[in-house]
Every structure is written in structure tokens, then in C-alpha cells.
Amino acid sequence: MKRQLLFSLLAILVTSFALAQQDVTGRVTDARDNSALSGVSVFVKGTRTGTTTNQDGRFHISVPANAVLVFTFTGFSDKEVTVNGSSVDVALEVTQKSLQEVIVTGYALQNKRQSSGSVAKVSGEEIKLQPLGSFDKALQGKVPGLLSQSSTGQPGAAAEVTIRGKGSINGTNTPLYVVDGVQINAADFATINPGDIESYTVLKDASSTSIYGSRGANGVIVITTRKGRPGQTQINYDFQYGWSQLPENRLEVMTSKEKLQYEFYDRPDFGINPFGWSDAQVDSLGKIGSTIEKSLFQKGITQQHQLSASGGNDKTRFYLSGSIFDQQGIVKTTGLRRYTGRVNVENSFGNFKTGINATFGYSRIVGTRENDTYVGSPLNAIRWFNPYLSLYDANGEYQDDYLQNQPNPLRELLENAGHGDQMKGVGNVYIEFNLPWVKGLKLKTLWGADFTSDEAFLYLDRNTDQGSQSTGGNGQVSRSYTKTFRYTGTTSLSYQRTMGAHEITAALFNEIIQAKSDGFNFNGFGLVGPFKNEAGITPGTPDNGYIPTVGGDATQSGLVSYFADATYGYARKYYISAGARRDGSSRLTKDQRWANFGSVGASWIVSEEHFLEGTKGWLSSLKLKASYGSVGSQGIGNFTSRELLSSTVYNGVGGLVLTNLQRSLTWERKLMINTGIEFTLWNGRVGGTVEYYNNKTKDLFLDRQLSRTSGFTSITNNLGKLQNTGIELSLNAVVVRTRDFLWEVDGNFTHNKNKLLDQNGMNENISGYFINKVGEPINSIYLVKYAGVDPATGDALYYIKDGKSTTNVYDPANRVLLGTVDPPFYGGFSNTFNYKGLELNTLFSYAYGHWLYNNDRVQVENPIYWYSNLSKNMLREWQNPGDITDVPSAFNDFRQETSRFVEKGDFLRLRNVMVSYTFQKNLMDRWKIKSLRVFAQAQNLYVWHNFQSYDPEAVGGGLAGAQYPQLRTFTMGINVGL
Template sequence: MRKLLLASIMLVLGSYAYAQNVNVTGKVTADDGSVLPGVSVVVKGTNVGVQTDANGIYKISAKKGASLLFSFIGFESQTVPVGNSSTIDITLKSDAAQLNEVVVTAQGIRKNLREVGYAYSKVSTEDVTVGRSPQLAQALSGKVTGLAVYNVNNSVDPQVKVVLRGFRSLTGNNEALIVLDGIQTTSTVLALINPNDIENISILKGGQAATLYGSAGINGALVITTKKGSKGKLKVNYSNSTNVEQISFLPEFQDKYGSGSHYYPSYGSAGYSSDPLVRMKGNWRSYENQQFGDPFDGSLRQLGRSASDGTTNIVPYAAVKNARYKAFDTGVSMNNQIGFTGGDENGTYYMSLENQKIQGIVPGDKSERTGARVASSRDYNKLNVGFNASYTQAKYDRTSSDFYNDVINQPANLPLQDYRDWQNNKFANPNAFFNDYYNNPYFNADNNRRVYKDANISGTLSLTYKVTPWATISNRLGAMNNSRTQKSTTGKFLYSDYAKTKAFIAEPFYRDGDGTGVYRAITDILGGVTDYTKTENVINNEFQLLLEKDFGPFANKLIFGNSVYQRYIKEVQVGSSSIVVPDVYNVSNRQGELTGYENTYMNRRVGYYADLTSNFKNWLILNGTFRYDQTSLFYKPTRATNLWSYPYYGVALSFIPTDAFPSIKSSVLNYAKLRVNYNKNANDNIDFYGLDLTYPNGANFPYGNTVGLTVGNTLPDANLKPESVTSGEIGGEFQLFDNRVNIDVSAYTQKSVGQVITVKVPNSTGFPNLLINVGETKNFGYEGEFKYLISRGTKFSWDASVRYSYNDNKVLELYPGINEFVLPDGYSYANTNVIKGSRFPMLKTDGYQYAPDGSGYRLVSATTGYPLRQTTLTPRGGTLPRHIVGLGSRMNYGNFTFTFNFEYRGGNYMYSDLGRQMTFTGSGKWTENRTDQIFPNSAYLDADGKVVPNTTVKVREPEYALWVDQYRNISENFVTKAWFIKLRDINLSYNVPQSVLSKVKIFSGASIALYGRNLITIVDKMNYYTDPEYSRTTGNGLGLNSTGQTPPVRQYGVNLNLTF
């Protein structure tokens, strides 16, 4: 890369030697007389450009006879010839709503912004790079109305779920379609895209916007357009970002009690003490993972059992400050990239190279992403040829152990950091690690690894030919290959005989019944290896015929199109759960039978579509769309055509009253646009080969040479067809006060009928489940975006924006006789559900029994004082946020720019299984009250069933049983409101003045920036557990979390940009 950079510098230096330039200076003002800082001033046809300073002044060097292009957001661009003049002052006119802006919509169709009859958002390169997020999807959070990005973990390979306007399918896919340079794909590709390669992202939210994509676009679409280059001489941009990341949120830990479990004699036994402190001392054990021992007193105590050489591990019996926090590493990432762009009057080109390395917060976890992208566009008279291709390879090395869970299962007096070197520290080695039940977290992290490589290669070739002045044909062929090669390993470890049978506890720390030997050493770690490969091939071809013709006051545009989409997936896994030779990870190095599987899938969709736009005098625009699809997912030779071939259609109307009635225009109201649309779509939400009966291997088969297959347990309905989805939207766009205020509002509703779901049926049918079209849902909401140019002064400019989204849904109908069903990925005691008449997903958990008189008291046993558990699961609330608010601002002062973005989500609930786990171990701060107590807000029923407020019955064993046997098993305790506020990103940058760069004569632009991500996180005061943004699944069962999620982090970094 250094050689490539040097060559680029020499090219630029050489160009200076032949230039015959004149120095031009001037001042740029707005049509209201105010100066305009930050105006782009470019020598047209070159890469030479500057920006006006805080006083609107610019200085630039240009050849005689050249022209200067002046451009600024919200104003009309102007081109001025240089001639022999050395001073050029200009005034830019306001461009209300930038009415002539052309944007990319569905199927790559470009439209004038006023012709777009639905809610439309565009995200620029700066929007997704300002916080230097290593993952594109996370960079979008809070910046687009209606868009929510859900995180599963924060590992070196973060998983996300991108959703537009909530859920509409009960059991199917609710993720937005990702379209990358015309190729339809999924959110998994977002982790492999270099954000700096992005030109812009068009966010298509409503059904009308996505009708032309067919069922693939039913959940909206993110249409990503990458850079294609710009006309002018070669321009080279180099960027380096280096940042560190640290844990931003951990559960609240107790720091009062040490190791211990229920070893004290049972209640009522001889010698049983009524003093909880006495019982705590009896519960203390040096080898326990549970933390229900006596209070820390600072004395020296043995930790675990003695080593084989007789030495003991003596540590202070006191909490180690921030021990769990320090167990994690400080993550470090570095990103280097270089881009080349240029072109001439007939074409452009672009190339980029990127390398990103990440050291994660979990010890040993790391990743590296390397990518290259090339793109070019060329005009040959009436023919335009466009080409782009990219290759990205990402390597990941992650632990497959639950490091988070292992960490919280260690007592507070364990100095965790001292046990990192488990190979050389005998007390960190599994043979002598203190914990009888959980191994050393660092050993588990090292011994259980998942190493994999993801590769993505994609490319598009587009041909556009202007047949006549009013007819153009185009064809875009795209292909993409995604692959993963993965090896998962568990190292073999055989415990020593001493650890199994002889390890003891020295006096005076020995307790009756302790015995000898480490409990977990009973079972050796036999090791294992699993190889997995997956290949996905996508071919997507789009042919379009564009007809443009004006008839009187009507400007008409009609597009006919044909779409072919094919997706092929193959995955193979083979593994062994026991290896022979340690550290040799080959499936041939095994004991026992190999396990594994092979799956192959393919589907094809062929569509024919039309898009008509009729524009009456540029103030009344009608847009109609139609598509007819044929899909292999619902095809069988014997099935009726209407079950696998189906139409989509939609209509949108835009009205610009400020153009229809110019008299209503004023300095207050500059522009107004009203829009309405309606459409009817179909959703083929069904798995590959969902119409076929499957025959998996039976239990314990194959057995030797005997093969046994069993029929699947779900019978597809013979008349199964895609879901029918109708939607409507109204909205408006307004610009006020000389283009200083911009408002965009929308309201929408969407109804889905005949959802494809699995229902229980009588066993007499021969199958326990039936796949059928049933159910009806409604999804609705409204959105608003407010942008305000607060100041546009001589030295200081400031703009701000607020975005608000409200979304809700409701299950209107289900299968006769069925009023609810459980979604996958939950627990028996806490799960997400679909319930008729309610929003979904709906969180349900077990909980307390409450007093029947409505007083709100929690019922307890009149004998033990323990709370009574209601085993029937009760709805707690929806898990999707109803409200999403984004707040962003940008301030310019001289050469400094400061930006920030906040996001709020709320109106939903979550269940934290992490809290349940920490209650079992006694590590949660909420378990600290272990002395005599009456359970709060409690009552009991007397012999007559009367509610009696509890003022006398104390909890029997508050030092252990209250928490482990009672509180832990009432899941309502771990349900909290899931709202949060986050400072998503913050950036302070400095652009080096042109006066300095002109002296260096190497760089045409340079900037340095300090940035941060997620620096502030605020949650509900009752949420002791985890960041509400994280869920344990990318499926529809959001709102449940566990220790499987890597803790969230905050990031700090510095970015350097150089332009040659």
C-alpha cells in the first residue's frame, strides 16, 4: 500500500509542474445577503477544489479559461468562467427543496424528488462514516425515521437485524431487503461493506416504494449505491482510523459476600441456628461458584483446593474492585483505506483498498477484513457501459465458550486477571483452579475456538442504450458469491489423578463433607472438531425499457421491466466429539462415529413489472406500479397457477400546492408537497421446499449399515399460497422560512392476511402440525422529521434535526380455536408470543401471585414468608419499541466541525435471563439483603381466605433459599422497561486550511477528527442487568437476552484523512 500511495503522490506532483494557473479569490453570499461558509468551489472538470471559510471567502488556483463550479446544500449550483479575472464574487440562489434532485428508487429507477410519492430518506457517506463504526448497519441507528437496528452481540463479528417500520409477519422474515448496486441480498453482507465506498443509501420504507421488488421488498429496502468515480484528474484519498473500545455496561454486582452454597444443616434440624450470619458461615466453601458465604472480612483464606505439590492459594477474603470489568480486554481496531477516483468527459472510474483489524474485548478474539472495489462508467455515443466489482475477505477467530457467563460465575474475591496464564500458573490450570463447577474463564476461552473465513465477491455489468430521444433500453446483470469456511475446536484435556481423587483443602479451611478431588475433574474434556462450509450464489438480472414522451402539459415516463433472481445455497458440516491426539484438529483424528449433515437449497423468482409516472405541470404527479411474479417456492407441476404466480400493484399521487398556486408562496412557506399512496403486495414467506414433506434420519440412525428415516412432523396445506399484504400512506413535505426549516411527516398502515404459520392439529391427521394460511395482522404508525438551519453566520453555522417514529402492530385473527402460540428461541418460563388482539411479539413470563382483592400485595406463604409463584405465564408487554427518537446536530466554526447524534427507544419490555443466572450464583447486587426480613409489599391469606398484610412473617432463609429457590424462579423479577438513550456518535474534526496546504503542494485536502460511539448509555433505573438494545436472537423473538451476548462497548478514536 505504501508503494501505491507513493506512486499516487508522484502522479499528483507531476500534474503541478505543467499547470499554468491564476490565483482567484472572492466572496460567496446567499440571496438574503448573508455570507456562506463551507461552499464547495471546484475547478470544473478537475479534482481541484476548496471550501469558503467562515467569512465566505475562498482562494483557489485555476487555469486560464477554466470555469469554477460553486455548490452548496439548499442552493442552486452556479458555474462561472475564470477568464482573466482574479476576483469573482457571486450570490447563490436558494433552491427550495432541491426540487431537481434526482434520487435512486426501487430497481435503480432514478426519479426527480418531487415525483416520489412515498416516504423517502437518503443517507450520505458522511452519515455512515462520522462515527467510524466498523459495521455499516450500526452506523445507521437513529439517523432514519422508521429504521431500527437490533444487535445480537458486540463481538468481533457483530450480528444485527435491520427492520423498517416494525414487524408485519408473525413467524416469517421481517428484515429489510438489502440491495447492493442492484443485487438483492440480506443484512449479512453489511458486515463486509466498506462504509467509505458508499455514495448514498436510499431508504424505501413503504409498500409502494418496494412494490417493484416483489415479495423480496415487502419489509422495505435499503438500496446501497457505491461510488463510481467523478470526472477530473486522478484524485487519491487516504484514511486511517484507530480506536479503542471498552465495556460500557455490566450488570450490578454485589461485593459483600464470598463463595458458598446451601451447606448449613436444613431448617428444623438439630442445632439449627436462627441467626443468618451463623448459617452464612456454615455455607462458606472455598471451591464454590455460588456466592452465598459469609460477609467479606478481609482475612486470608484458602481459595479452592491444594495443588499437587501441596501448596495452597491464599488470598484476602475481600472483594476485588472491578474484577469482572478487568477480566475483559480493551479492544483495539485499526482501519486503513485508500481510494482513487477520476475520469474525463466520457467516463469515470473508482478504486479502493481497505484493511481493518480488530482485537476484541474477549481475550483472544480478533478479526481482519480486507477488501477491494473497482468501478467504472463510460459513454460511447448513445451507449453507456457501467461496471463494478468487489472482493472482501474477513477472517474471524472467536471463542465458542460463554466467557461472559464464566466470568459472572466467579466470586468477587477472585482476582480474575491473575489467572490469564492458565498454562504456567498452576492455580489457573484446570487441575488446580479453585472452582469445582466452572472452569477458568481464560482456559475455556482458549480451549474452545471458532475460526472462520467469510468471503464475498460481487459484480454488476450494466448497459444502457438510448435507441431514440424518447426510448432507452438497459440491462443490469449482477452476481454475488458468499462463502464461509469454518473450523470449530475444543482442546482435549485429561485431568490428573490428583485433581480427580486427591486434591484437598487444608486446615483450618476444611469443612465437613468437603471430600477430596475436584468435582468437575470427574469428566475429562475429550475435545472435538467440526468443519463447516457454506456457499451462496446469487444471480440477479434486470432488463428495462424506458419510454419518455410529453403530451401537452403532461410529462410521461413509462418503464417496462423483467427481473430474474436465483439463489443457491449449499452447506456441509462434519465433526467429531472426541479426538485422539491432542491439538490435532482433523476429523480423522477421532474416536466414535462422525456426525454431520449436508443441505442444498435453490429458489428462483421471475418477475415482470411496469412503472408509469405522469407529471402535470410539475405540480401534480401520478405514479402507478405493477409487477407479476412467478416463484419456485410455491411451485409444483400439479398446483394451480394462481398459487405460485401473483400480481402486485400500487398507485401514488403527489401534489405541490406551492407550484399549483404560486400566490401561497411566501418567505414563510417556500415549498409544500402532499402525497398519498396505496398498494397491494404478496409475501412468499415460506422456507425452501416448504411444500414438501421432509424425511430426516430417525433417532439413533443410521445404525451401522441400517438406515432409518422418519417423516417430518408438519403437513403443508395443499392450497398454501403467499400472504396478501395491503398498505397505505399519507404524508407531506414542507420548507419554511427561506429554506431554514424542513419538515417531513408520514402516517401509514399495513394489513397482512393469510399469514403462513404452523398450527397444532389433532394427531388423527397423521401429523401434529399443519402449515396453513391463517391469521391477520395490522401494522401502523407515523413518522416525522424536523430539520432546522439555526444559524448561517459569517463565522458560525449550526443545523439540527429531530426524527420521531411511532410504530405498533396488532394480531387481528388466528386459526379457529387458537388464540395464541409461542415464538421460537424462548424459555419455558419466559418467552415471546403471538396473541390474538394484542401487539406482537408479546413477552410472557411466570410471576407472583397477587392478592385477590386488588390491593397489589404479593402473596407469601404464612409459614415460610416466601413469595408464591404463579406458574401460568402472564403477558408483560410488547418487545418492539413503540417510540424511536433521533436527535442530530452539526456545527461549523471556521475550520472546525462538531457533530453528534442521540437515539432514544422506548415503549417496550424485555426479559433478562442474565438476572436469573446471577441470582442463582448470588453475584447480583439485588441479592445483597440476606439478613432477617419480611418480603416487601407482601400479604398472606388467613384460614378464611382473607388478605392479611404481612407485618410479622419473616422469610425463613434469606441468606440462600429466598434467592436461589424462590426469587430466581419468579421470572417477573427480571422483566424491565427496555427504554434507553444513547449518544450514538460524536465527532470533532479540523480541516487544514488551503492556505497551509498550498505551501505544502502535496495535499489538496487534509483533516483530522476525534470521534466516539455510544459514549453515553442511560437505561431504566430498575434495569440492573444489560443493555436493552441486545437480544439473544435475530429471529422474531426479540426482547430476550442472556449471557450469550458480549457486553456492549463504547469507542474512542482518531481519524486522519489526506487527499492528494
């Protein structure tokens, strides 16, 4: 009887439960274009019951009555829907700067909620319209921890980018750049169209970069190109036109009147008025204005055209584009011209997905001689050329006389010629297979290639100064070719599944990278006839001395890797991740070729806890995260660890000599700790991050001094330790949002502290004007401190090492550390104002706390060069006892190895200002177009600084001379969508 009663009760309970359950079906789509979203997690709130959508975005789930379904998908905002029937269709919205934002690691997509790493993302829309030949310059001020420095304004030249400080001394500090899974070099950016880029994702800590192993030590910048979306084909055309001009120079040089005044100062060996000017000549010449800038520089025209088409359906999507970018430099003859094309196609059929992403480009860069002290360079002549002289004689020919034995810079610029051509192709093909036997299991293989062909050409006319310095003294033609091919093959098996409160993502990878490069160069001499190429070369003989030189090189390297990555999440609140990678590099000797790297991380979505339920009105999300791991660097030459032989000639007999010793080099290894907080407030209206990092590099590549009896002066070994610690802050906020008006702000700040911990037991290593000292930042300036001028004698005064007493005797033993050349503080901030489609955007970047050695001043404040133009500062030169000045007498020994020429590098740059107007939709419908936007912008509009030159943004801390100023560019344009 009891058994029958028990079975009856169980039957009633089961029946009640079955009646309470109901089957629900539906479809999940992208709210932008109504395309299906596959792989969306659908679960019953408060339970472990869940499922995912199929390839068509459809799902089926059994739920209790009045249940709430939660829909989550990477890159889209979560959505909750109360079940009120048997069918539920949902459209998900793309997220912006929230925990749902998608992160592209280069190998996979990841939801920001799940990530424990330090990752920043920049939209391609923020950069594509900036008139820059190299897109890495546009990242300045946008990403905390990322420092982008440009010491040249040459169109097409790449910036120097570092992430979280410099972690190597002799190795590379350049981050890894990956485009759609294929590695590229920073030197090739001039051939890539920024308009094709969807997003830039910057990976900064071990949790996010360790998957790249030996390539991720300096951070990773993952570049994702644009893809098509289902729907009607969208055609877009972008055009802009403008000009660039020379910015202000804070290093002022003398006018004609001032220079003539200075020539009447007394000086050693030449006395007063060494050219013997008469009063009438002084009066006449003093009225002449300088024409050097007008003669050598120009207002450079910039124009850009971009045309793209994208579209597709649920199965096939495509993106096609072509572009032309033409930017003249501000130095005559210089500039960049670029042509690019791109094809991105992906197709889904059954359980398979295939795709191809390919870009092709051609660029020509015409530069000028820079970063040296050659007097014929226009970048030096603008300061050094005497303002009362003319570049032409009375007959309109190049002036050769009366130039104080200096070359005519206009002739050097216009009669000599040179350019660099590059053809580049980057692409990949891939295939994915979703295994039907195990839900969430996917197999993918991707093969990519990066091909580059570089040609450099130089013509030195026989009538120019540079041509006269070539072999035989009658001009030169040089040409070189370099071809580089790198292929990457990556195969992965990944698993992603949500089972109730449990989220599992795991993947195994194998990767092969091989690079090959070969080059050839030729130099011919003795030019005759009108030819400006190899046709004018005189055949070389022992008698005429025009023996041509020919050379070449070839190199090859490879990297094989095995790695794994996994993330586990529980209750959408607790996440742990781990990764491991084993790399083998051909650059290292066999006993050190293989190395292991890895990371662990954890994150906690605190805002999902019940004890914070009362904060939901203002605290939208709060995440704590931490990670630890190791990455490595093989940033040395392909043959640095090998024994090398080179050809030589001795006493007329050829032979081979040893030029490098084999040594057991191992990897530079970086141990990285990162902790951080991410938050959003008031439903995403305010958001930000606070992060602390501690990166320690050991086994630094350093040069160890050898006994000269070995035949070598030094050898590279793994000898030192270096540390970077820092704090990063970022904040974004919607200050005002009404129906018609929007004001958004975005800012970031970084403080990086660099410290050398060990260098093979040596306390300090001095190189020129710089020192690497244990306990101090690397690249610190090390000079005698300048104390001014003795009013009685005009002698320069220098501080004794104790910093208290002074002497007029220069002694290098009194050198002291003056400060680092690398900015310890940097960042940026932006504002966006929008009123009924009229928008104003501003971007500022800044850096401070560092010092620079101003070699430009050395060249124009040295009295030995009195016959050239000089800085206005020299008008303060000491002349008589009692003069109070900071410029010593011309009779005093000139010493440039002092702090007299060291200046603060602090600056605040107005990087970009854009005003645009987007026409209203009702007008677009009337005109039968989809979108129309007009804009005007200014690039590098103004820099606030006290550095005496064009710009304090200098890589390496010192100006070698002939600095090509950064371009100040103004453009206007239009964007049309059809």
C-alpha cells in the first residue's frame, strides 16, 4: 500500500513538472542587418539549463512557465527576455566599451567579460581618415601603455612604438604586428591602406600575449581588416584633398642684419669682420630677407581616394576595396605615393566555413638626406645657410662662388635623385570544420603569406658635391633589390561550450613560420652623357678607377610552435585562464633552441554578486583581474649566435677571416605581472580601467668586452636584467546626452618606471653621451653639468661632481646622470561634440618627465662655424668683462659634452581636429543615397613645448641633425555611401 501511494505521488509530481515545462523555439539575429548569429548562448536565468544557436541562428529549449531567457554572445550586449509563448525572436545589439566587447587575440575571438588580460581596442573608424602614410602614428595618445614616437615627418616613415617601456637594450623593443593572422613588419606600413582596417587590438600582459610565446615579449598589435555583412551591397567612396606645411621652429636663427652684426664680433684667428664688408655692403646685405625656406621647401599637396564594396548573404560575405594615397612632402621632391587593393571573402556551407583575406600594394617614397650633419642637406641648410646669400647667380644658374666653400643645397636637392619602391602582398586562406559529433568542437587551419619586394635607387649627379665625393669623383648610380617572403601555417582544434552555469573554451595549436630574404646591390661610377641611370656609367678599369661594386646577401629563419589556451567560467562571475607555448627558433644554437612560455589569469565579475544588488542603479559592471606569465624574445639577427666568416684581401691575396664567434645564446625572457580593475557606471555612461604591471626581463642580450688578443672587442651574451613597472589609467564618459546633443570624453595616462637591475656585474656602461647604470633607467644622459659663464673672463663654468662648486676646467670625471630620454609619463585625451549631425572631434597627446640632447643647437651655437648662419642665442655671446650671459666667449674652448644643450622633452600635442557634418536620413532618401558626410580636419595642428627645435618628439633622445619636421596637414573631404 505504501509503495502504491509513493508511486502515485511521484507520478503526480512528474506530471506537474511536465505540464509546467514548455518548448520554446526562436531565432537570434544581428540588430544591424538582421543576419543570423550562430553560437549564441541561450540559458534559463537562475538555472544551469541552456543551449546555443545553430548556423541559422535558431535554437530550441525547454523552460518552465514564465521563465526568463538570457542571450549572450561575444561582441554583443546581453539580453533578457521573459517567455510568453512558444516562440522568441531576439535581435542583439553590438556593444561599445563594456564587458561584452569582443577582443580579437589574433587566434580567436574572446568576450571581454571572460578575459583576465590587459587589452585595449581602437576602432579603425577613428583612424582611417587621418592623412598619414603610416597608420601607427595615429595610435599616439589613444591607448594606455602604448608610446608612439615619430622623429621624422617624412611621408611614409613608420613611428617607433613601444608598449609598457623598453624591455631590451640590444634586442628589439618593437611590438609584434599581426594582420588577419599574418605577421608583418613596421617598415611596410606605407604600403597598407588604413581604410581597410576594422580594428586595432593591443595586447599588453602575459595572459594576452603568452599565446605568441617568443614573439610576444614586446606586446602584440592585432589588426583586423573589414569584412562584409549580409544584406544589400554597400558601396562607399571617400575622398580628401589638402596640404602640408612647415611648422614653427623654436630654434630661431639670425636674420641678415643680425648675422652681419655677429660677424663684427672678435674671434680667434679671424678677428673682426673677417669678410671685410664695407659699410655700404653691410647696409645693402642687411636688407636682404632669407629665401632659403622658399627655395627648398614647399606646401605639399595631399589627396586620397578610397572605393569599397561590401555585402553578401547568410552564406557568403565579401569586402572589396581600392585606394590611392598621394602625399607630397614639405621638402621639395619628397613624398609618398601608394596604391592598394583588397579582397576579403568568406563562405559557409554545412559544417564548413572558408575564407580568403588578401591585400596588394605598391608604394614609392622619395626622401631626402636626414639625420646627419651634411651641410648640403636642405634640412640643415634651412638653419646654416647665410640669409644674405643667394642660391642663384646673376644668370639664374646655381651659385657656386661666395658660399664659403659650402655646397649649394638647392643643387644637391634638385640634381640628385633617389627613391624607394615597394611591392607588397599579404594574405591568408583558411578553412573551418565544425565537427558534428561533438558540439562546440571546431578544427581550423590557416595559411598566410607576406611577400615584399623592395627596390632602392640613388643617382648622384657628377656636378654636385655628393657626386664629386663618389669613387672617381664623377657621380654615382646605386640600385639595390631585396625580396622577402614569410609564410605562416596555423592549425587549431578548439572547443567552446556553455552548459548551464559553466563556460568552457579550450584550444590546441600548431604553428610554423618560415622567413626567407635575399638581396642584391650595385654601385656604378663615372657618369657621362645626359643619362640619369645605369646607361651613363663609365665601364671601370684600373686606369680610370671607376671599378663598380657589387654585393648581395641571403638569409633564412624558422620558428616552430606548439601551444594551448583554455578559459573556464562559472556562473558568469568567475573566470580562470591558462596558456602554454613551446617555441623552437633557428636563430639560436641547438642546445638553446627550444623554450617554454606560459601564463595564468583570473577575473571576478564582482558586480554580479548578490551583496552588490543595491548598487545596480549606478554600478553597471565591476571586474577585478590578475595575470602572471612569461614570454620571450628572439630579437637578434639570424646569425648572431653562429660563427661567421667574411671575405677579405691582404697583400693582394683573397681569403676568409672569422668575424663572429659562436656562443650559446638563449632567449631573453620576460616575467610579467598584471592586476587591474574595469568598471562601468550609470548604465555605461562612465567607464574606465586602472592597471598595475611589473615586467622583469632577464637574460638580456648585452655585449661582453673581450681581450683584444682574441681578435674581437666584444661578444653578445645573455647577461643582464631589466625591469619596467607602471600604472595605467583610462576613463571614458558621456558628459551630456540629449536628443540633439552629445558630448563624450576619453582619456588615458601611463606612468612607466624603467630600472636596470644587472649588467653582468658592471655598475655602469657608458656610451657617448649616454649611460646604462644599475638602479637607473636605461638610455640616461650622462654629461658634465653646465654652470653658465664667468662674467669676468667669459669662460664657461662647469659644476664639480658634487653639484655645489664650479670650475672653468672641463673634466669628464665630473659627468653626472641628468635624466632619461624615454618619457616616464605619457597619454592622451579626446573630446567629441555632436549636435544634430554636426560633429567636432579633438585628440591631444602628451609626454613629460624626460630630457633630450639638442644636437641642432650644438651645430648653430658653435662659434667655430661663424661663417655659417647661427642661432639668435649667439648674439648673447660674451664680449667684455662684466657681461652677464649664458653664452661663453668665442675664445673659450667649445665643449658640447655638457648639459648646456640638454632640454626638457615635455610636450602637449593637438594631434587631430576634425569638423564634420552627416546629412539627415530624410535628405538621403530623397537623393537616393545611403549616407553623406563632409569634413575638414587638421593634423598636428599645434605643439606646446619649450624645446628649441621644430618638435621635441625625438626617438633615442638626441637629434643627429637634419630632422625632417612632422607635417602640419589640413584636408577637406567627403564620404558617400550608395
